[in-house]
Amino acid sequence: MAEEKAKPRMPIESGCPDGFQYMHPTMLKNYGNWDYHEHLRPGVLKHVAKSGDELYTVKVGTQRQLGPYEINLLCDIIDQYADGHVRFTLRGTMEIPVADADRVDALVEAVTDAGYPIGGTANSVTFISHTQGWLHCDIPGTDASGVVKSLMDELYHEFTHEEMPNRVHITTSCCQINCGGQGDIAINVQHTKPPKINHDLVSNVCERPTVVARCPVAAIRPAMVNGRPSLEVDEKKCICCGACFPPCPPMQINDPEHSKIAIWVGGKNSNARSKPMFHKLVAAGIPNNAPRWPEAAEVVKKILACYKEDAKDWERMGDWIERIGWPRFFEMTELPFTRFHIDNWRGARHTLNASAHIRF
Numbered sequence: 001m002a003e004e005k006a007k008p009r010m011p012i013e014s015g016c017p018d019g020f021q022y023m024h025p026t027m028l029k030n031y032g033n034w035d036y037h038e039h040l041r042p043g044v045l046k047h048v049a050k051s052g053d054e055l056y057t058v059k060v061g062t063q064r065q066l067g068p069y070e071i072n073l074l075c076d077i078i079d080q081y082a083d084g085h086v087r088f089t090l091r092g093t094m095e096i097p098v099a100d101a102d103r104v105d106a107l108v109e110a111v112t113d114a115g116y117p118i119g120g121t122a123n124s125v126t127f128i129s130h131t132q133g134w135l136h137c138d139i140p141g142t143d144a145s146g147v148v149k150s151l152m153d154e155l156y157h158e159f160t161h162e163e164m165p166n167r168v169h170i171t172t173s174c175c176q177i178n179c180g181g182q183g184d185i186a187i188n189v190q191h192t193k194p195p196k197i198n199h200d201l202v203s204n205v206c207e208r209p210t211v212v213a214r215c216p217v218a219a220i221r222p223a224m225v226n227g228r229p230s231l232e233v234d235e236k237k238c239i240c241c242g243a244c245f246p247p248c249p250p251m252q253i254n255d256p257e258h259s260k261i262a263i264w265v266g267g268k269n270s271n272a273r274s275k276p277m278f279h280k281l282v283a284a285g286i287p288n289n290a291p292r293w294p295e296a297a298e299v300v301k302k303i304l305a306c307y308k309e310d311a312k313d314w315e316r317m318g319d320w321i322e323r324i325g326w327p328r329f330f331e332m333t334e335l336p337f338t339r340f341h342i343d344n345w346r347g348a349r350h351t352l353n354a355s356a357h358i359r360f
């Protein structure tokens with residue numbers, strides 16, 4: 001017993017596997033010893049190590065949801081024209097490393113012939129990131145991956161060319177409360193009506209205290225309806241966030257008409273040149289119009305066109321707006337300025353966490 005106490009059970013590590021086993025041999029050999037890199041053309045980088053070794057990287061955009069056909073096709077190209085190694089970036093682009101400069105052109109040609117764009121480096125619209133959408137998650141109000149695929153088709157030129165003042169990160173999020181992220185442009189779902197409660201199901205499906213505790217504005221109360229335990233929502237307080245739906249699906253908030261899309265701009269995570277910024281709402285009530293979301297794409301393209309035209313070199317979207325001011329932004333983009341743009345929510349505080357520090 002005493003011996004058992006002296007040796008505490010070790011934690012089980014269950015993170016991602018060790019990446020070194022999959023690395024390109026040139027990367028492994030020169031790990032931590034890279035000297036400089038050059039940007040040869042959109043989507044192609046050259047890294048030079050202190051040892052003199054060179055490694056070329058070709059960045060490939062995909063349709064994001066890859067099936068066995070696409071994976072086999074791309075893997076065959078990588079085996080034949082590169083060195084059999086590939087990695088996926090945080091935003092889901094494929095980066096194919098190849099050590100021999102003479103093989104880069106043939107690789108680019110093979111990938112392009114297969115219908116995949118090369119780009120997403122430097123001052124381009126990088127690969128658009130999205131949350132999981134209808135494919136994997138149980139609470140989305142829209143299909144984030146579908147919005148992204150439609151937008152990527154529209155912004156193909158901006159991915160393969162580097163004509164923006166700085167990098168543009170676009171994100172989409174299919175609910176308002178969980179994944180998501182700050183983006184130069186963010187496309188987020190926006191519920192506009194409080195949840196409708198199916199009282200017949202609540203007592204069988206939901207843990208009522210859990211649901212009550214979930215609401216950020218204390219709008220949910222336990223209630224007896226038709227003699228059965230259920231819940232009620234104070235609709236004056238409800239901010240239509242959707243947080244009650246995951247623990248209690250009978251509180252249906254998705255609605256084909258009233259769940260809309262909102263567009264936010266100017267967010268960034270990096271500390272480069274200016275501090276990290278929260279994105280701000282600029283367009284609300286855009287139809288959640290599957291399968292191509294043309295109205296959302298129009299707004300995004302309009303904002304991008306103004307930014308491309310007017311921002312100075314190296315200004316990120318938020319820096320540009322700070323310089324020209326919000327009135328000028330709305331004037332240029334011709335987006336209507338409405339009462340929804342004024343943040344007077346009583347729960348908003350000046351102390352919102354805007355730094356990288358975690359506070360409890």
Ligand code: SF4
Nearest residue numbers: 132137140175178179
């Ligand atoms: S953003 Fe919300 S709905 Fe979309 S995948 Fe994340 S948790 Fe699910």
Ligand code: SF4
Nearest residue numbers: 215238239241242244
């Ligand atoms: S939608 Fe959000 S604010 Fe409204 S009742 Fe549900 S958890 Fe509360």
